[in-house]
Amino acid sequence: MTDVLREQKRYYAERAPEYDDWWYRRGRYTREPELERRWLLDVAELEEALRIFAPRGDVLELAAGTGIWTRRLVPTADRVVAVDANAETLALNTPAAELVVADIFTWEPPQRFDVVFFSFWHSHVPEERIDDFWALVRSALQPEGRVFVVDSGPRGDATGDGKQVRQLADGREFTIVKHYWRPDQLRERLLPLGFSLDLRLTANSHFLYGGGVLV
Amino acid sequence: MTDVLREQKRYYAERAPEYDDWWYRRGRYTREPELERRWLLDVAELEEALRIFAPRGDVLELAAGTGIWTRRLVPTADRVVAVDANAETLALNTPAAELVVADIFTWEPPQRFDVVFFSFWHSHVPEERIDDFWALVRSALQPEGRVFVVDSGPRGDATGDGKQVRQLADGREFTIVKHYWRPDQLRERLLPLGFSLDLRLTANSHFLYGGGVLV
Secondary structure (H helix, E strand, O other): OOHHHHHHHHHHHHHHHHHHHHHOOOHHHOOOHHHHHHHHHHHHHHHHHHHHHOOOOEEEEEOOOOOOOHHHHOOOOOEEEEEEOOHHHHOOOOOOOEEEEOOOOOOOOOOOEEEEEEEOOHHHOOHHHHHHHHHHHHHHEEEEEEEEEEEEOOOOOOOOOOEEEEEOOOOOEEEEEOOOOOHHHHHHHHHHHOEEEEEEEOOOOOEEEEEEEEO | OOHHHHHHHHHHHHHHHHHHHHHOOOHHHOOOHHHHHHHHHHHHHHHHHHHHHOOOOEEEEEOOOOOOOHHHHOOOOOEEEEEEOOHHHHOOOOOOOEEEEOOOOOOOOOOOEEEEEEEOOHHHOOHHHHHHHHHHHHHHEEEEEEEEEEEEOOOOOOOOOOEEEEEOOOOOEEEEEOOOOOHHHHHHHHHHHOEEEEEEEOOOOOEEEEEEEEO
């Protein structure tokens, strides 16, 4: 693991107890009412898209974190295997999924799944690992398997080298990978890797999302 | 306010920072995987029912708490007014709703709403206040207005007088009102008060829910 990936892992371990404040817009993440309303509209758009996608069968979630999405995968799936690098985040996830602590870049899927899902993970994969990461996704999927991706919408606050300095509530700083993708750009990047994804932004551009298949 | 209602209010104020642990089944609320799965199935059933109900227009949420449901009302509503007795819980709710700190038993709605919603509140209304509470709901609704209720499913752990002793994570105990209703029983109780509600239990009986209209 490179230094920045180690630091990124540690950042999410330390952030575990405060992670959900970001999603639920609490404390230092609170914004003014109209911005909050637009965030909630975008969240509803993601949930509706996932509902229509209908993650059925054996579902693998990568970088499952505190389980904001794991809890939405369980009801439609037969089984959910939720992998995360940190035990600290999985401790806040749901035991209704099979929780696996493992480094996603070295983990070998023990079976093939019907669906691979990951949220707010792809933007944390360094460019030089994108090919390997999608090779892992491929190796984890049934031939007819499907993928669903949720991530941050594109914005201008990453440095040119795709890194960000993040601060915890107590002020500690960590350098992490954050590579924002535009839907068309990510779609094109993935086609030669054998994935056809229908990606888009939510109405208020907070999130990139979409589903797809192996080609 | 009676002593038990004062104690109930204080309980939810003190419980605010740990309230969501119950809903997300964390810490002392964690159960074994199959029970957790059934809980999540029931949560999904509630969310699907609310999606179909489609709370549109001006929506009033009573006892809005930390906003687990407020955040689901905002995306489809034109406006959400979220009333709660405690500033401590509303501090964790979303500013995308208009947050009002008020005692629900004395609050006077400043307008008429298209929808009145409340979750895990009705079971905390003492029997002697049920008529007054539903009179408030009536006075808050447009003639064509609709109601949606979410609450605990019936179970046997309330005393005969509809009270419960609840414990916070730190061990402090509070006596609160908890009156479990069966769907048919609540439906019949409300008909003479002028409400026709289509109530049911979720598949695994965790929750009672349903929508209805003024008759």
